[in-house]
Amino acid sequence: MSHSYIAPVELEKAYRLLNHGPTVLVSAQHGDDCNVMAAAWACALEFKPAKVSVVLDKSTKTRQLVEQSGYFTLQVPCYAQLNMTKQLGTISKLDDPQKLEHCGVELFYQEDLSSPLVSGCIAWLVCKIIPEPHNQSAHDLFIGSVVGAWADSRVFRDGHWHFQDAPKELRSLHYIAGGTFYLIGEEVKADI
Amino acid sequence: MSHSYIAPVELEKAYRLLNHGPTVLVSAQHGDDCNVMAAAWACALEFKPAKVSVVLDKSTKTRQLVEQSGYFTLQVPCYAQLNMTKQLGTISKLDDPQKLEHCGVELFYQEDLSSPLVSGCIAWLVCKIIPEPHNQSAHDLFIGSVVGAWADSRVFRDGHWHFQDAPKELRSLHYIAGGTFYLIGEEVKADI
Numbered sequence: 001m002s003h004s005y006i007a008p009v010e011l012e013k014a015y016r017l018l019n020h021g022p023t024v025l026v027s028a029q030h031g032d033d034c035n036v037m038a039a040a041w042a043c044a045l046e047f048k049p050a051k052v053s054v055v056l057d058k059s060t061k062t063r064q065l066v067e068q069s070g071y072f073t074l075q076v077p078c079y080a081q082l083n084m085t086k087q088l089g090t091i092s093k094l095d096d097p098q099k100l101e102h103c104g105v106e107l108f109y110q111e112d113l114s115s116p117l118v119s120g121c122i123a124w125l126v127c128k129i130i131p132e133p134h135n136q137s138a139h140d141l142f143i144g145s146v147v148g149a150w151a152d153s154r155v156f157r158d159g160h161w162h163f164q165d166a167p168k169e170l171r172s173l174h175y176i177a178g179g180t181f182y183l184i185g186e187e188v189k190a191d192i
Numbered sequence: 193m194s195h196s197y198i199a200p201v202e203l204e205k206a207y208r209l210l211n212h213g214p215t216v217l218v219s220a221q222h223g224d225d226c227n228v229m230a231a232a233w234a235c236a237l238e239f240k241p242a243k244v245s246v247v248l249d250k251s252t253k254t255r256q257l258v259e260q261s262g263y264f265t266l267q268v269p270c271y272a273q274l275n276m277t278k279q280l281g282t283i284s285k286l287d288d289p290q291k292l293e294h295c296g297v298e299l300f301y302q303e304d305l306s307s308p309l310v311s312g313c314i315a316w317l318v319c320k321i322i323p324e325p326h327n328q329s330a331h332d333l334f335i336g337s338v339v340g341a342w343a344d345s346r347v348f349r350d351g352h353w354h355f356q357d358a359p360k361e362l363r364s365l366h367y368i369a370g371g372t373f374y375l376i377g378e379e380v381k382a383d384i
Contacts, residue, residue: 019232020366020374021213040211043235045247045331053245053333055237079380086382135327139237141245143331161368174212174366174376176353182212184366185377188271190278 003108003119007153014149015044016159017076017123018052020184022172025088026054027073027107028065029116036105036118037062038089040175042074050146052127057140061093067136070129071114072144075121078155079183080169086179110148122170123151163187195300195311199345206341207236208351209268209315210244212376214364217280218246219265219299219308220257226308228297229254230281232367234266242338244319249332253285259328262321263306264336267313270347271375272361278371302340314362315343355379 009017018024027036041055052074056063066072077085084103093099100107106119110126117124127144135141151157155166163171164187171183201209210216219228233247244266248255258264269277276295285291292299299308302318309316319336327333343349347358355363356379363375 016368019368021215021232023213040213041235041237043233043245043247045233045333051331053235055235082380083382083384087384139243139335141237159369160372161374163374171377173380176208176211177351179382180352181380181382182353182355183377183380185363185375188274188365188373188375190275190371190373192275192279 005152005154006150007157009149009151009156010159011050011146011149012048013159014050014125014146015047017125017149017151017156018042018044018074020161020172021174022076022184023085023175023181024074025077025085025118025121026056026062027075027116027118028062028069028071029114030065030068033065034100034107034116035062035065035093036088036100038085045143051130052125052144052146054142054144055140056142066129066142069115072127072129072142073115073117074125074127075118076123076172078122078170078172081120082173082181085173110150113148122155122172125149197344197346198342199349201341201343201348202351203242203338203341204240205351206242206317206338207239209317209341209343209348210234210236210266212353212364213366214268214376215277215367215373216266217269217277217310217313218248218254219267219310220254220261220263221306221308222257222260225257226292226299227254227257227285228280228292228310230277237335243322244317244336244338246334246336247332248334258321258334261307264319264321264334265307265309266317266319267310268315268364270314270362270364273312274365274373277365302342305340314347314364317341
């Protein structure tokens, strides 16, 4: 898979990758063990320094890897990855050790960072955990400092999304329930 | 304004009102003093008991009212409210005491609840703060327990959004930056 469209995003503008509320994929790796899960409950938390929050249930393999490694990647999947996203949110690696192969996930890495990224997504935020034992235990809530951000320049450039000009396959997914998602739609501008 | 379309939503399904990542309006009231602001950083946090999180900057009037009253309402504005939503996120009541009148906000109340709701939105979640002094201070992050939820039955019924069948004016807004929003788009279903 070609990564030629991947361009860095200023950390101060990384919140814009999540601001419209897309469903994300959460990936993490500890040693040779890695996993990816889908999550709807991820959110920007601070502009500068850029921070994010994500809810990771105690039953997930990904959470174990996040706790072991201290890092996670949030990435924004697109319409071309609809079935993969659904599967990544349904199958647990604790039940199916070959989950990633069965879901068709291909991983890659950015220089100097050991947290894996999922190929074919439209944005990526590599995050270092800010330890918050109470939040993690009581609310399954993890807070991360964004240490690197990238986006597919066909849909995000100059600090803004450009879904209008790009193929429908690159639109972000917004999960509801039961395998039903919405694609992000039309751009509108307030005129006041 | 008619409220005849407003129907209660089971608390266990209230997360679905936020799951697709819409921009929200946050309202709060203490005594006779009330305010409404726009926020992009709101998220579901737990299915049952239903909980949500929202980031409220220390500089906002709304945050003061949330802290004083112990309650806030998250509501989902729609395309018909595009300019109002932009203004509610731009003007501070600390600068303009007539903010709500100037933005054209009409409030209403659900029985037994003193937290105000904004007319014309498509979903509402009235929330009671779960006090978390560290999160509120260090991260501007407020956690709320959902005590009541309602939606406009033209776009949300039987526990699901039905944007496809409804007028475009009722689509949710997803903020990026600089007055630019996206409308929620097409429904798609995973077939795996």
